[in-house]
Amino acid sequence: MSRLAVINPNMSVGFTDKIRDQAQRTIYPHNQVIALNPDFGPDSIEGYYDEAFASVGLLSVIRTLDPTGIDGYVVACFDDTGVDAARCLTHAPVMGLxxxxxxxxxxxxxxxxxxxxxxxxxxxxxxxxxxxxxxxxxxxxxxxxxxxxxxxxxxxxxxxxxxxxxxxxxxxxxxxxxxxxxxxxxxxxxxxxxxxxxxxxxxVQAAIKMVEGLAELKLATSKHSTYGTPPAKSYHGMFDGFAPAFV
Amino acid sequence: MSRLAVINPNMSVGFTDKIRDQAQRTIYPHNQVIALNPDFGPDSIEGYYDEAFASVGLLSVIRTLDPTGIDGYVVACFDDTGVDAARCLTHAPVMGLxxxxxxxxxxxxxxxxxxxxxxxxxxxxxxxxxxxxxxxxxxxxxxxxxxxxxxxxxxxxxxxxxxxxxxxxxxxxxxxxxxxxxxxxxxxxxxxxxxxxxxxxxxVQAAIKMVEGLAELKLATSKHSTYGTPPAKSYHGMFDGFAPAFV
Amino acid sequence: MSRLAVINPNMSVGFTDKIRDQAQRTIYPHNQVIALNPDFGPDSIEGYYDEAFASVGLLSVIRTLDPTGIDGYVVACFDDTGVDAARCLTHAPVMGLxxxxxxxxxxxxxxxxxxxxxxxxxxxxxxxxxxxxxxxxxxxxxxxxxxxxxxxxxxxxxxxxxxxxxxxxxxxxxxxxxxxxxxxxxxxxxxxxxxxxxxxxxxVQAAIKMVEGLAELKLATSKHSTYGTPPAKSYHGMFDGFAPAFV
Amino acid sequence: MSRLAVINPNMSVGFTDKIRDQAQRTIYPHNQVIALNPDFGPDSIEGYYDEAFASVGLLSVIRTLDPTGIDGYVVACFDDTGVDAARCLTHAPVMGLxxxxxxxxxxxxxxxxxxxxxxxxxxxxxxxxxxxxxxxxxxxxxxxxxxxxxxxxxxxxxxxxxxxxxxxxxxxxxxxxxxxxxxxxxxxxxxxxxxxxxxxxxxVQAAIKMVEGLAELKLATSKHSTYGTPPAKSYHGMFDGFAPAFV
Amino acid sequence: MSRLAVINPNMSVGFTDKIRDQAQRTIYPHNQVIALNPDFGPDSIEGYYDEAFASVGLLSVIRTLDPTGIDGYVVACFDDTGVDAARCLTHAPVMGLxxxxxxxxxxxxxxxxxxxxxxxxxxxxxxxxxxxxxxxxxxxxxxxxxxxxxxxxxxxxxxxxxxxxxxxxxxxxxxxxxxxxxxxxxxxxxxxxxxxxxxxxxxVQAAIKMVEGLAELKLATSKHSTYGTPPAKSYHGMFDGFAPAFV
Amino acid sequence: MSRLAVINPNMSVGFTDKIRDQAQRTIYPHNQVIALNPDFGPDSIEGYYDEAFASVGLLSVIRTLDPTGIDGYVVACFDDTGVDAARCLTHAPVMGLxxxxxxxxxxxxxxxxxxxxxxxxxxxxxxxxxxxxxxxxxxxxxxxxxxxxxxxxxxxxxxxxxxxxxxxxxxxxxxxxxxxxxxxxxxxxxxxxxxxxxxxxxxVQAAIKMVEGLAELKLATSKHSTYGTPPAKSYHGMFDGFAPAFV
The missing domain is CATH 3.40.50.12500 (Rossmann fold)
Structure with a gap:
């Protein structure tokens, strides 16, 4: 059994609900899926500017969820917002739409x-x-x-x-x-x-099926270089709580 | 429930057995998989020459299986032997290793x-x-x-x-x-x-998961152009029985 | 003097005749050309499915002709059907249209x-x-x-x-x-x-001129890797007679 | 006379000082340059994760500076952190190292x-x-x-x-x-x-010279499509103050 | 202070005058620019044939100017006529439009x-x-x-x-x-x-700004390989005087 | 019967002789080949600078030869010196080594x-x-x-x-x-x-065979755009005699 998280990186609850419905229809019955969005950020993502803020929201959600044992993440935005950063943050596979x-x-x-x-x-x-x-x-x-x-x-x-x-x-x-x-x-x-x-x-459906497959096969993101765990360092100001503190 | 076929395009029964074991370990429990090889062709595929013959073997297996209701095919060779031709032959999704x-x-x-x-x-x-x-x-x-x-x-x-x-x-x-x-x-x-x-x-595992996903979503190969159904025509000699006779 | 073979990989005798006429008009007078088609396979090649069968037909013709001393082959189909496999089979240069x-x-x-x-x-x-x-x-x-x-x-x-x-x-x-x-x-x-x-x-004309040039210069297909001679092995069933048995 | 801003997107004041020195040595005497960093974010940028947070810091600096009349921006990081988003935010030319x-x-x-x-x-x-x-x-x-x-x-x-x-x-x-x-x-x-x-x-030197040139020629970022001004919308939570509110 | 030369490789004095006007409007006040054209060659450059002759004219101008201390060259033709050869001839940076x-x-x-x-x-x-x-x-x-x-x-x-x-x-x-x-x-x-x-x-404006920047930073063309100084050798006939005789 | 010209664009008579020998060995017996070099220019071509001068020499030879009825040109330099310009100058096919x-x-x-x-x-x-x-x-x-x-x-x-x-x-x-x-x-x-x-x-051999083939098939360079005949115009100074004066 795998636990998947589908994260809508913007604040539109209507979108998140629609995506959750689709995710629940899509997922294999033996797996579980949760769908959620950050609690801060833009209402929608239309271009690079919105995307920069939504990326941080996405990472905030993953930071909270990851210790609860998520086996794979779908970033539910067609811009693949923050996917590269998310792959650095977690060992679980991550895929955008x-x-x-x-x-x-x-x-x-x-x-x-x-x-x-x-x-x-x-x-x-x-x-x-x-x-x-x-x-x-x-x-x-x-x-x-x-x-x-x-x-x-x-x-x-x-x-x-x-x-x-x-x-x-x-x-x-x-x-x-x-x-x-x-x-x-x-x-x-x-x-x-x-x-x-x-x-x-x-x-949404395609990314869920890809991530379910990766999770089922216990395939994790390589930490060898491109998506290596961020080295520990200090973050300041309103990002103080987001500092990487990994081994 | 989906029925998948994993076809080893060469004649090595040892390989087919190994692939079958892997396929059965890999497939979701609610799906079914069969693994088989053609009854004619080369013992292994090492280069373009062997591949040409193995492609026909692959197609012969699909022609036999397809009417029995297969929801997706894996071509179990890393050369992706005959995959393009197979996509023309069946509506079910096809993927090579x-x-x-x-x-x-x-x-x-x-x-x-x-x-x-x-x-x-x-x-x-x-x-x-x-x-x-x-x-x-x-x-x-x-x-x-x-x-x-x-x-x-x-x-x-x-x-x-x-x-x-x-x-x-x-x-x-x-x-x-x-x-x-x-x-x-x-x-x-x-x-x-x-x-x-x-x-x-x-x-083997990756292609099975991809095809299971495609099959689950009822996604079929497009018949619009590249992988269009071959027009009806006569085949002769030892390939007499392989003529396309599709609608 | 070079001997060239122009092979139409489908069964259309009308096409073969037309190609032979063009080949005879095109070839340098000091060279010889034969034009022929396999004795099995599809009537025409329209897409990947037909191509898979026609490739075997092409190889069957080359297997027969090669020991008679052919200095170059033209595969007379614009899909370049089976050219890569043919290059493995013979030392003579091979080119598609x-x-x-x-x-x-x-x-x-x-x-x-x-x-x-x-x-x-x-x-x-x-x-x-x-x-x-x-x-x-x-x-x-x-x-x-x-x-x-x-x-x-x-x-x-x-x-x-x-x-x-x-x-x-x-x-x-x-x-x-x-x-x-x-x-x-x-x-x-x-x-x-x-x-x-x-x-x-x-x-047809372009490929003939290219192959005449290659043959005249005694340039052969490299057997170093990509187009290496297929290793000896067993073929079975209706392809029994096509096994590579090269040194 | 052009006013340039060179923004170090991380919090290392030592880096910002070094970059300011270089910027002041590099800039044409008739131009002015300021060098600064955000007041929140990571101490350095090593990979995609840090970059996501530093991008927001970069944008925060530009939002503050832009109304004061900046003619060009250099993003003083070799990852070109947040450059695409910055180009959406301002009409002035933006370039990374x-x-x-x-x-x-x-x-x-x-x-x-x-x-x-x-x-x-x-x-x-x-x-x-x-x-x-x-x-x-x-x-x-x-x-x-x-x-x-x-x-x-x-x-x-x-x-x-x-x-x-x-x-x-x-x-x-x-x-x-x-x-x-x-x-x-x-x-x-x-x-x-x-x-x-x-x-x-x-x-640092190259990007400054490029931006000085663009600014001198009054060449602005195209707002026609890729770098179009973000449509007005609400932002929430800690990003509440970053909502685009442009015409 | 840098001295730039903008060379129109064709013989149209009207073009050279227009380019000189633009160059003088474009250049930073502390720099100097001269604009000139060869004293032989075609009246305009429309295609590869004219370009071959105009390249020699361009090189003739650079050979004359270079010992006078030019810090950068703009080749004022949108075909970038002769730019690669010019980069071999001089250490100063060279750029086409x-x-x-x-x-x-x-x-x-x-x-x-x-x-x-x-x-x-x-x-x-x-x-x-x-x-x-x-x-x-x-x-x-x-x-x-x-x-x-x-x-x-x-x-x-x-x-x-x-x-x-x-x-x-x-x-x-x-x-x-x-x-x-x-x-x-x-x-x-x-x-x-x-x-x-x-x-x-x-x-014209863009290339001038690029070359001013390169010259200001004392960046010279690399002589390591692609744009290496031509080895000394004899030239004959009407090109007798153009032989490279560099250290 | 085709008449080919193999042009060594540099002044090395030793090279021209060697190339002529190879050309005569290579050409089909029913064709004719001449090999020559310009009467001005560099002794060898080593880089872009020499190439610029050798291109003009090449064109000078073609201008002289073309009215005598040449069916194809080989530019006997591995840099393919001046080939694009030569294709503008003549209707006959041109190829570099x-x-x-x-x-x-x-x-x-x-x-x-x-x-x-x-x-x-x-x-x-x-x-x-x-x-x-x-x-x-x-x-x-x-x-x-x-x-x-x-x-x-x-x-x-x-x-x-x-x-x-x-x-x-x-x-x-x-x-x-x-x-x-x-x-x-x-x-x-x-x-x-x-x-x-x-x-x-x-x-040398390959380009001769390609050009012989093109000439035999009466295939000429397209004058539709890229290699269009240069528009008539004046040339001045030492290039006075090279002005294009084509229809």
Whole structure:
């Protein structure tokens, strides 16, 4: 039995609830999952500035949870906010939605498109895609809506914009599968798959399955270099309590 | 519940047995796995020539199994023999050991090494690594032994050669994790992890976990283009029975 | 004097005849060329599945021919079907149409387009182009017709679709030359060159000239690693007769 | 006249003083420079974990300074900590030491080496180098000392380790110039240049010159997409005061 | 105080005058700049053929100037004509307009477009962009006018074509900043920036600032390998006087 | 029947004679070849500076020869001196030794090494290799001798240095074939092949075979963009006679 934590690095409780629902539907019955968000930080993550603050929130959650025995972490944001830092902090495997979704997409299609809500996210996601070695097979497109449009009264409009952009990408980019480029879309994968007739990959589900697999195999993050435990040192001011004090 | 098939594309029953044992230890208890090999083809796969024949054997097994309701396939060879063709043949997800192991390694380490038995495999594996977009993070090294040395009286010598090469790669290449570059090493991951002190990834286990995840999420191979179902046509001579006759 | 073999890896005698005509027109008068196809396998090659079977057919032909003293092989399929395996099997140089055509195109134009009949071939050809290191200079486009359309009553329609797609690529992609992306187009290079006003490269001709050159210089495939002779071993069942038994 | 701010994102006042000295020696006489560090955060930055906290400290300094009219920012850390987020926050140009040093090195040498103190920094710096498009010309090596060794009683030992590693890189890697891979080495460029006989580039100086140039030309960060101003939203808890409230 | 030379490698005195004006406006008041062109060679540089002759003209100017004590050179052509050879000839830093402009653009925008006058320049500039490691972030587009159109009666038309192409690139390519792809546009950066609302980078200004910075820091071209001083040897015929005779 | 011109761009008559001998041995009997060098320029080409002058010499020869009906040009220098400019000047195909040798090597080996005389050539050749898309399969090494050492009393020493370096590359780099990285080595390919036991590719021979093939197929350089005919314009001073005056 593995215990997983899915962490929404922003403060939107609505998102966290939606992600928790998806996580509970996704996880194998013999495993356990908790979903939570930090108790400080931004309401949503739209670009590098929000991401810097959300990273600290993410790390604060992991610091609290880790001693309770978590076997794997999912960072429930498509920007993979703070994943590298989180890998330094814990021995348990850590994965963001973008990495998880890309790994599954690469196994299912020769070319695929990430469709994300806002234009401002396109270049940062392209940088992630390149970091993950997928830039020759993956294009990033924006539906031209805001993240929060997928909830409430704009939801139908947002879905339509997403559908249109995905459809266009199948035709113009030669995409063969669609990756949902935002944690907030986690509940519409099935509908979109049915409407488009191609695989639609939700990062929440993909990352959970990857981390469940890693945890089951007792595979831990290497502490040999890149993700080595931070050397002990002093932190000051409002970060005083976050100093690494590891062996 | 998912039914998985792990196919060893060569004729070595010893290998198939070892892989079956590993698969049964690896699979989630609510799933089922069968492990088998073709009834024709080479005794082992060492280079492109053997691979061409083993690919047909692999496809023959999938043609037989697919109508029985298989939810995912693992191609239990580190060359990922015939994986592209297999993806055209079935809707179920298909993964080879190299792809599976790389996806897990990428989540655990900034740089890692595949250690394979024979020098002759280095360049073909480098081509695979490049195809998977991992060539900037992954090196391929050879232990200088033959695949079958990992069984029988040479096993201790083979393990030692593997250990020495992996150790050297941690030091000289900056590798932070080791990927076992051959299906026949599937039973030594734990020992090597213990001896080296870094994560050791076995492709059999990694690919099974990836495919279990894909199957659980009902994610199928896209039929939109790259892996589209082969158009109906005639095959002749000894391949007469292999003609595609799909809708 | 060199003896070349041009092998069509599928069973279409019409294609083989067309390729033989082109080969005989192309070869230097002091050399000899034979053109043939296997006596088993698929009628045409459209995607990875057909390719797996055609590879074995190709190897069967080379096994028969090689002891008769062949100085070079052309694999007359634009997918470069089985070329890597063939290079392991024989010491004589081996080249597929895609590789040959790309090498010539690279010398004539800063950017060029491969125009192939079917959309399903675009991604596999893009993978080949990447393997050959040409992906920054070469785009792959589909005319939207089937391979066999270039023969018989659809030939005029197929030519027109090819012409339109090539024209569009000159304009939209900045292509400066066109590569014919299918062995079946081998007889229309001159017409298309005349209609478009840019170089048009036929892979059959290009690969023959490359292999004639290699053979003339007595340059053989390196047996040092990647294309090393397969180690002796047993093959079973219907592949019993294909076991490598080399020194 | 331009006003520049050089921000050391960690809390080491010794480093900030050293950087201020270098900045004042480096800046054109008609410009002004201030050097400072945040009033909270880690004492040094050694890996991704420290970097996440230092990024917030960096942003806090820029939020305070920006309304006072700063024409350009240098982030005085070789990890380029928080540079992307900083570019979203201000219109003034922002540059980290790694980017600045690489741009100068690329103009002076066909191949060059970054020599950084700790092995743990090698992979993160390689990722930066790749992001900046310099990975084919630049290698990253570690001297095997800690950052703070360049001050105090270990300074001679640290210099010697740096010198030896640089010398080895000139010989083994074909490096033709050396980049100092840490802000704390900013005062030893001249000595090392003299000892090695090749150009030695200090990131503090290089980044200052780049930013002075950008500021002089009134070139601002594009707000069109990647570095667009963060949309207004609420931040909570200890980050309450950092919410973006821009037009 | 540094002395800079800005060399227009073609014979257009009108261009040289325009570049001199821009250089004098751009340079820091404590530095000196001279702008000149060779006394032989082509009237303009449009493609590789003109470039070969202009390179020799450039070198002839540097041979004359270098003994007078020049601290840095700008090659005032966007093709970076002869820059590699010039770096071999002198110890002073040398930079072309394309390299300078790209380095500044990379600091200001996630993606940017070079807009050049003629279509024939697109591929050569793409090769330069790739050489500088910027091909994943930079697109090259042509306005469809001739270089000399930016002077005289066609100037309004040429500006409009440039504006339209840049506008289209912001929209279609996701460009966030514009680089002026020709020395002859050096006087219109401000106007275009104002019309487009994004940063517009003029290579003359950018390269001058880069070289001023390098010169101020006493950073010289490495003579270790790539840009090593040419070994002494005889030159004959009309190049008799250009033989390298360096220590 | 094709008429080929092999142009040695430097003034070494000894080299030209050696190249002419090789060319005459290499060319098909039904073709004709002339070998010559410019009547001005440097005695040898060692780096970018010499190359700039030799490019003009090369173009001068082509301007004289082209109206006499040449069907293809080989630039007999391993730096591929002036090849891009030459392709603008003539419709006939043009190839340098490096490009020709690489295209043949790519067909024979999975990895190969260029062994060149001087260390100073390594980086420029690496840039060429990258331009040709071969940098993932090809390494460049230096034997540590001068070009002219392959003639006269140092010839035995030079051969031995070359042999040792090639041998080391087979072992350490995994090279499977050797490319001779200098026109002056053109007569030792057979001996080295015999001593090493792997294919050894001489660029003179390879480029001649490539150009013979292109010429036989009536394939001309595309004039569509990159290699477009230079627009008519005035040249001045000592280059007065080189002005392009094409239609």
């Amino acid at each position: 973008c990495e998880g979704a890309i790994r599954f997409a690469q196994a299912l299609a020769g070319r695929y498109a990430i469709v994300t809500p806002m234009h401002v996210s396109v270049r940062p996601l392209e940088h992630l895609v390149r970091k993950y070695g997928a830039d020759r097979d993956c294009v990033v497109r924006a539906a031209g809506v805001r993240t929060l449009d997928f909830e409430g009264e704009n939801a139908a409009m947002a879905y339509d914009a997403l559908y249109q952009r995905a459809q266009k990408s199948l035709h113009d980019d030669g995409a063969e599968a669609i990756v949902l480029g935002c944690a907030g879309m986690t509940d519409i994968a099935d509908r979109l798959k049915s409407d488009l007739g191609v695989p639609v990959i939700d990062g | 190299c792809e599976g192991a790389i996806r897990f390694a990428q989540a655990l380490a900034g740089r890692y090494a595949i250690v394979t038995p024979m020098h002759v495999s280095v360049r073909p594996l480098e081509h695979l690594v490049r195809k998977y977009g991992a060539d900037r993070d992954c090196v391929v090294r050879a232990a200088g032994v033959r695949t079958l040395d990992f069984e029988g009286e040479n096993a201790a010598m083979a393990y030692d050669a593997l250990y020495q090469r992996a150790q050297k790669s941690l030091h000289d290449d900056g590798a932070e994790a080791i990927v076992l570059g051959c299906a026949g090493m599937t039973d030594i991951a734990d020992r090597l992890k213990s001896d080296l002190g870094v994560p050791v990834i076995d492709g | 895609c590789e040959g055509a790309i090498r010539f195109a690279q010398a004539l134009a800063g950017r060029y387009a491969i125009v192939t009949p079917m959309h399903v071939s675009v991604r596999p050809l893009e993978h080949l182009v990447r393997k050959y290191g040409a992906d920054r200079d070469c785009v792959v486009r589909a005319a939207g017709v089937r391979t066999l359309d270039f023969e018989g009553e659809n030939a005029a329609m197929a030519y027109d679709a090819l012409y339109q797609r090539a024209q569009k690529s000159l304009h939209d992609d900045g292509a400066e030359a066109i590569v014919l992306g299918c062995a079946g187009m081998t007889d229309i290079a001159d017409r298309l060159k005349s209609d478009l006003g840019v170089p048009v490269i036929d892979g | 790694c980017e600045g040093a690489i741009r100068f090195a690329q103009a002076l040498a066909g191949r060059y080496a970054i020599v950084t103190p700790m092995h743990v920094s090698v992979r993160p710096l390689e990722h930066l180098v790749r992001k900046y498009g310099a990975d084919r010309d630049c290698v990253v090596r570690a001297a095997g000392v800690r950052t703070l060794d360049f001050e105090g009683e270990n300074a001679a030992m640290a210099y010697d380790a740096l010198y030896q590693r640089a010398q080895k890189s000139l010989h083994d890697d074909g490096a033709e110039a050396i980049v100092l891979g840490c802000a704390g080495m900013t005062d030893i460029a001249d000595r090392l240049k003299s000892d090695l006989g090749v150009p030695v580039i200090d990131g | 394309c390299e300078g402009a790209i380095r500044f653009a990379q600091a200001l925008a996630g993606r940017y477009a070079i807009v050049t006058p003629m279509h024939v320049s697109v591929r050569p500039l793409e090769h330069l962009v790739r050489k500088y490691g910027a091909d994943r972030d930079c697109v090259v587009r042509a306005a469809g006018v001739r270089t000399l159109d930016f002077e005289g009666e066609n100037a309004a038309m040429a500006y409009d074509a440039l504006y339209q192409r840049a506008q289209k690139s912001l929209h279609d390519d996701g460009a966030e900043a514009i680089v002026l792809g020709c020395a002859g546009m050096t006087d219109i950066a401000d106007r275009l920036k104002s019309d487009l609302g994004v940063p517009v980078i003029d290579g | 490096c490009e020709g040798a690489i295209r043949f090597a790519q067909a024979l080996a999975g990895r190969y090494a260029i062994v060149t005389p001087m260390h100073v050539s390594v980086r420029p050749l690496e840039h060429l290799v990258r331009k040709y898309g071969a940098d993932r399969d090809c390494v460049v090494r230096a034997a540590g001798v001068r070009t002219l050492d392959f003639e006269g009393e140092n010839a035995a020493m030079a051969y031995d240095a070359l042999y040792q370096r090639a041998q080391k590359s087979l072992h350490d780099d995994g090279a499977e074939a050797i490319v001779l990285g200098c026109a002056g080595m053109t007569d030792i390919a057979d001996r080295l092949k015999s001593d090493l036991g792997v294919p050894v590719i001489d660029g």
